[in-house]
Amino acid sequence: MDVIVRPTAALSGSIGALSSKNYTTRYLLVAALAEGTSTIYYPARSEDSDAMRRCIQDLGAVLEEDEEKAVITGFGKHPKNVKELNVGNAGAVLRFLMGIAALTEEVHFVNTYPDSLGKRPHDDLIDALGQLGVEVEHHGGRLPMTIRGGKPQGGSITVSGEVSSQYLSSLLFLTPLLEGDSEITVTGDLKSKVVIGQTLEVLEQAGIVIQASEDYSKFRVPGGQAYQAKTYTVQGDYPGSAAVLAAAAVTQSDVTIRNLSPDSKQGERAIIDVLKAMQVPLTHENNDVRVQGNGRLQGLEFDGDTATDAVLAMVAAAVFAEGTSRFYNVENLRYKECDRITDYLAELTKAGARVEERQSEIIVHGRPEGVEGGVEINAHYDHRVIMALTVVGLRASQPLRIKDAHHVAKSYPQYFDHLKALGANVEWVE
Structure with missing residues (x-):
């Protein structure tokens, strides 16, 4: 389904x-991966998290869930052969x-999104698994x-960190379960280091011991470990909230988002500091972020590698800022659900934004007066692109039609419901 985003003066x-x-x-x-029963309070419901639910059950976990929590009995280090x-x-x-599948005799991963995930490379992880004696049959990575x-x-x-930190995370989940000790060396410039911090945080909570160098270039993982069954509470999501905060920043607004911890290790927490640097009236107290937007923003420069999943929302806000903004060290955006530099900037240009593309940079020449809109946008099946283009549509002179906007459900199924509750003029259409 598509969404039509119409100009919206105020959100509250x-x-x-x-x-x-x-x-x-x-x-x-x-x-x-634990033997025993764990409880997860307030787990996210989205296409991505549901994919993990589905797959761990296929591999032998037992999952029972109500509105508040998920209760999981794990399969330990012995996933079922599927x-x-x-x-x-x-x-x-x-x-x-892919890492956990190495514990089974044979698993075939199907390709149901050939135009999105099916285009993304996994060569570096395939190479690393091969070093452990795991055979991977693939199609050009x-x-x-x-x-x-x-x-x-x-x-x-040895694993490269040049394209994605997810390859390293995969190895960190797998290697504690192996019989021998492991030493992991990361080559190149590791992307999204802050996300590795999240992986290590969760592993520590699960009772896993890993010794990491300060720069995350080397890891020593004792083998023969066991994941412990624990109780976890999921914190509020900064990447999705970044788009709502950007929407509040570019409009006349008085918007509060609850349950965003200021102590979170999510790199996308930087959206708070970025909006403040853009001179957006904003407070962050008692886990509540309040934006009292006036539609006026200042351009800035920002190292996007620390907050990958908030960059597109930051760029959307910068479209309406005074002066020029520069988001650098963002090449890994090219290896997501779509090329989030080339594809995203093409659609922004179509809507009337003034943007420039570099291999690892996005440059935005702000238009405080707004953009023309009045066009149909291809969001390339990418949830982050959909959310960010919606922000732009709120300040366009004419409506934007965003194709296949239902793919926002990959991470934030309630996104348009939340925006409508705040007063945004958005409408689903066939």
Whole structure:
């Protein structure tokens, strides 16, 4: 389905932040890898987290869920042999489970999104698993693929961090379960280091011991460990909230988002500091973020590697800022559900924004007067692109029609419901 976004002068009201997708998928996985029963309070419900739910159950976990919590009895280090797994369009879920699949005899990962996840590369993780004696049959580093494992041994592993930190996370979930100790060396410039911090945080909560160098270039993982069954509480999600906060920043607004911890290790928490630097009236007290927007923003420069999943929302806000904004160190945006530099900027240009593309930079020449709109937008099946383009549509002179906007459900199924509750003029159309 498509969404039509019409110009909206003002937003007001209060919503609760979505539960974190990144933490939910990690907690679901460590609960499945534990022997015993774990409880996860306030897990996210989205296509990505549901993909993890589905796959861990296929691998032998037992999951019972109500509105407040998920209760999971894990399979430990002995996942069930299954013929195939379908991760949908969830790249992180695929990569995490490529590691866990090494504990089974053979798993075939199907390719149900050939125009999105099916285009994304996984070569660096395939190479690393090969160093553990795991055979991977693949198509140029992409789906579909078959993993033949069984009894991988620990040892010395080298993995590139140049494209994605998810390859390293996959190894960090797997190697504690192997018989021997492992040493992981990361080559190149590791992307999204802050997300590795989240992985290590969850592993520690699950009772796993890992020794990491300060720069995350080397890891020593004792083998023969066991995940412990625990109780977890999922925190509020900054990546999804970033788009709502950006929407409040570019309009006349009085919007509060609840349950966003100022102490969170989510890198996308930087949206708070970025909006403040753009001179948006904003307070963050008692887990509540309140934006009293006046539609006036100042341009800035920002290192986007620390907050990958909030960059598109930041760029959307910068479209309406005074002066020029520069978001640098963002090349890994090219390896997401779509090329979030080339594809996103093409659609922004179509809407009337003035933007420039570099290999690892996005440059925005602000238009405080707003953009023309009045066009149909291709969001490239990408939830982050859909959310960010919606922000732009609120300040366009003419409506924007965003194609296939239902793919927002990958991470934030309630996104348009929340915006409408705040007063946004958005409408679903066939």
